[in-house]
Amino acid sequence: MTPAGHRRLILTRHAKSAWDDPTMSDHDRPLNGRGRRSALELGEWLQSRGYEPDQVLCSTATRTRETWATVAVAPLEVTPHIDYLDALYHASPDLMQKALAKATGDTVMMLGHNPGIAEFAHLLVAHPPRHPDFGRYPTAATLVVDFQIGSWKDLKAGTGSVLDFFVPSGRD
DSSP states (O other): OOOTTOEEEEEEEOOOBOOOOTTSOGGGOOBOHHHHHHHHHHHHHHHHHTOOOSEEEEESSHHHHHHHHHHTTSOOSSOOEEEEEGGGTTOOHHHHHHHHHTOOOSEEEEEEOTTHHHHHHHHHBSSOOSOTTTTTOOTTOEEEEEEOOSSGGGOOTTOBEEEEEEOOTTOO
């Protein structure tokens, strides 16, 4: 739960996806075994820290949808509203910010893809976390960042306060 006049963003790159079928479209690639394990670990971590979204903005790609579904296996106290957005599939930071500006939740989880998700994370924070993987934002990496704003429409670059940065143990 975030205090009044605050918004929290949980910014997550999808978990590791499978490359088994070279004829499959990129959009349709599912998670592989390591990806499912990482997404489960991420869900447990979010739940244990009380980082529970009341709204989820998720790319329509199979791997992002599966990441959310696996994260959500952890028992959540809140059932978030979920928006699957085509615009988040390989979105630029500008498109991510436009999608976030329309959000209504106090704590929003956004699931997307690199390189956009890493670039967006860097643009948002006043001071990046001192984590060796923040720069490359590996699969299932998750930034939790707070903003002192009353609405997502008021979000400005470089104003986020980092609460946490997590990378599951079975990363790429």
